[in-house]
Amino acid sequence: MTAAASKSRPILPSGWEMVVGLEVHCELRTQTKLFCSCKNIFGDEPNTNICPVCLGLPGSLPVLNSHAVELAMLVGFALHCEIRPSIFHRKNYFYPDMPKDYQITQYDEPINVNGYLELSDGTRVRIERAHLEEDTGKTIHVGELGASGRIHQAQWSCVDYNRAGVPLLEIVSMPDIRSALQARAYVSELRGILLATNSSDAKMEEGSLRVDANVSVRRVRDQDESSADGELGTRCEIKNLNSLRSLVRAIDYEATRQVALLESAQEVVSQTRHWIEDEGKTLSLRSKEEAFDYRYFPEPDLLPLAPGLDWQKEVVSDLPPMPQERRDALANLVKEALGDDASLKDQVALLVELGLDTLATEAISSGADPRIVINRLSNEAPADHQAACRLDPKNFTALVVMEKNEQLTPTQAKAVLVEMLKSEDEPLKIAQRLGFETLGDQDLSAVVLQVVAEHQVEWSRYVQGEQQIAQFLVGQVMKLTKGRADGAKVVRELNKLGASENIEK
Amino acid sequence: MANNEANHNKHIISSDDVVHVAALARLELSEDEVELFTSQLGVVLDYATVISAVDTTDVTPCSHPLPLQNVLRADEPKPGLNRQDVLAQAPLVEDGRFRVPPILGGVP
């Protein structure tokens, strides 16, 4: 999404604004589940990581995973939350994917409260709470599904409990978000924080990051954009958002739906709605008569959690720099060398998102050209950014220096970098292996002369000032040198030749 | 006074309440059971008025008889149960999973 597009995109009719709060569930990256010693791992054969506890067998009892608590505190610190003494509650409801038919979660005394997350445009979204809870199992629905794969059309369902009991951190924002794109920015930034703290894989496609959106709309009172203390409209909770794209589409759809209802003098009913991606709309799936009453009460099998200050200090000392801080640091470094250049902002943000900012900083600090560093890392590295994160900074710096010194052409440098992601060899060795040893200036002149001789018609058009034909001539040189020539040098050589010919005339 | 007492149980829990609670607890009750439970639970809840009169202002609720806190375990994996053993106890199984009739109402 470009910066221009995110600025204003009127979705709602004038006079209306949307109010959005997000509930983000992220699976914490622990070795074991929240309350038992089963492996916390994605993608294993169904029902292979289960024990009496996560299967809810009679007589089993939960014991809290200390590392899950540490990760919860770490994210809490990163979100500027207060860490509080907390207790666990039982949330009672029947569902086949929940082995005990209650979920152990934190209710009115959560571990993290009152934080905020700052978006890259400076907007602060307040965090109400970030609490620990256990994940459910996974249900697959079998039978004749509609095009949308809707649950109530299934003939039966099958449950896998590998995921049951995996630690979740539920991060609940205040309703401070005013557009779908801001919601998207919030989730991206939160994802960056989860990755930076190494607390979650945060993969929406694997379900380790799940987003529910609470959407309501209201009339704007005056010309001022929003009135933060204004009353909120009736909200709907939107579930089943499996990608950032779904998030944006669903919020826009839902807000538009609500405005349409209100403008035609109907009411918004408070309900849970599912985003149906194929149909591009939200639907209420719950039957009306279904009773709702979670009967929360303190979990008697677990004791209160009150992390002492020493433990909190130990955890906070592990807190790495957050994405915003890292973007600022890299942007400053680049700015010193290149001055203000707005076009670099997105690339800097991308490098931070991919975790390549440390490599960039090291390379630039050891004298590599900042623009080449940024270009190579944001263009070639994303293809395999995990390998890129493992690049030896010395090797990467050497590559950039070679490109800067014109020992390698940009095309060659790209090819060498692709190879460096596969092997740990030095760039010089790879360049030699690929036959990229530098093309001497005399060799280049000879090839240029040869091309000019073979393409007299094109050459005379070029000499007469038809600049576009240069591309063809450079292409011919590249062909003969198998890409070893530096495009810029070829143009210089052509100009030199052309100038001497004009003088002769 | 006597009239009030006679009506007291009816006010404490109605047969509609019993039907609602049975739905929450997923218990299919016959009409006879609804009637029986309405009267029996009424008697028991009526007895609970013994404590409703007690002044509990500023009293902290006790959910635990023990004054312990921070009971934690290390994040170290241990072997779990064998899948075959577990599935052997299940009423209905399909492809290594527990099979259930279709679920109404979607995800809560």
Place this chain on the structure above:
Amino acid sequence: MGARALAGRIRSGEVSALEVIDNCLAEISKRDSTIHAFVHVAYEKAREEAKEIDAKIAAGEDPGVLAGVPVALKDNLCTKAAPTTCSSKILENWVPPYDATVVTKLKAAGAVIVGKTNMDEFAMGSSTEHSAFGPTLNPRDTSRVPGGSSGGSASAVADGMVTLALGSDTGGSIRQPASFCGVVGIKPTYGSVSRYGLVAFASSLDQIGPLAGNVDDATMLLEVVSGWDPLDSTSLQRPSFILDSVSREGVKGIKVGILNELVDLVDNEVATQVRKAADLLDSEGAAVEDVSMTSIGWGIPAYYLIASAEASSNLSRYDGVRYGLRVEGANATLMNSFTRAKGFGAEVKRRIMLGTYALSAGYYDAYYAKAQKIRTLIIQDFQRVYERFDALLAPTTPSVAFLLGEKLTDPLAMYLSDICTVPSSLAGHPAMNIPFGTASGGLPVGIQIMAPALGEASMLKVAKTLEQASQGGFQ
């Protein structure tokens, strides 16, 4: 013969474990057709285990302090080898894939598990009449109930079928049947015995404890099963009890309070025995004094609301999906509802309904939260009393064993029979029953001894003193 002596004879080779177990199994098969203390007898498995003990002894290995001693387990304790039904249709065919921690400890101590005993379904009841598999009879008078919910364990010990048994006590489920059957039963301090593998009724109240023919045996079994368990968060991080020699120290200087409210409430013949016990303790050098606790009367409503609320949640898992009974339905909701309607008995349903109601929107504060606050007040009342006393004396039950069917149709009357035992349960304190004399019809009367958290030593000193006096003919 006591458990220690029996284990001693087995270890020295005077008698083989197999002979002991064969005798025990023969007694069970002879007597249990009348009493119905057992829902499962491990005829083959018990003999195998006995042979293993004998082999260990032959090989000169330590077979454990309970080598070859037959033990019965209440059927809410998970056993890997045997079905664990909680006397419920919903778990009729369930065989747990794991052993409860107490079972692991018993096996390590060389005990032989001879069977699983009958109980009120999911431990909800005070008569063992609420078993899906039929009631257990009181061996002292088969027209009467053995008490409950650990009625099977109490009658198996009382009838001499086993030396030792484990039960569980949530609001009196060890003490009350021990009293009705005339045996010793201990509910230890909450957290001193691991609950891992005990099928939960009310998690903040449940505690496993021993039933035995005498104080020494009960103490020995308590020592074996107690101690910290990392699998139970509510387990106290302390070693196993060492109480055997302490219990013989007598009561000189021990301060014992007689709980007026309870003595005044119970049948005369029971109250008379409590007064006699008080006199005896006084003559043995204890400082005995009457004491009053205004909160005692609040115990029953607080207990039934809290226990039922926790139970309603604990029993949700019996939904027909993963184990146990399933009754098919057109969708998951109906399947759950049909399964639970068929699988649970009337008393279990009643408690689930009560607990669900107490937790439901609009009633939470009036019932569940209120009961939890009352629980705090009861604990504070006990604290006040235990500033002056080391132990309290009270009746265990309002009457001797009642007749089969007597209270079956009146739930409140049944609930009120727990009035003496629920206060200690709510406080998490230890309490026990010691048989002390008989009522006019020859039925045993039980005295309840209570103590503050981890006050098992003073409790057992009082018990041992009363037991010696009973055996010496003082009554």
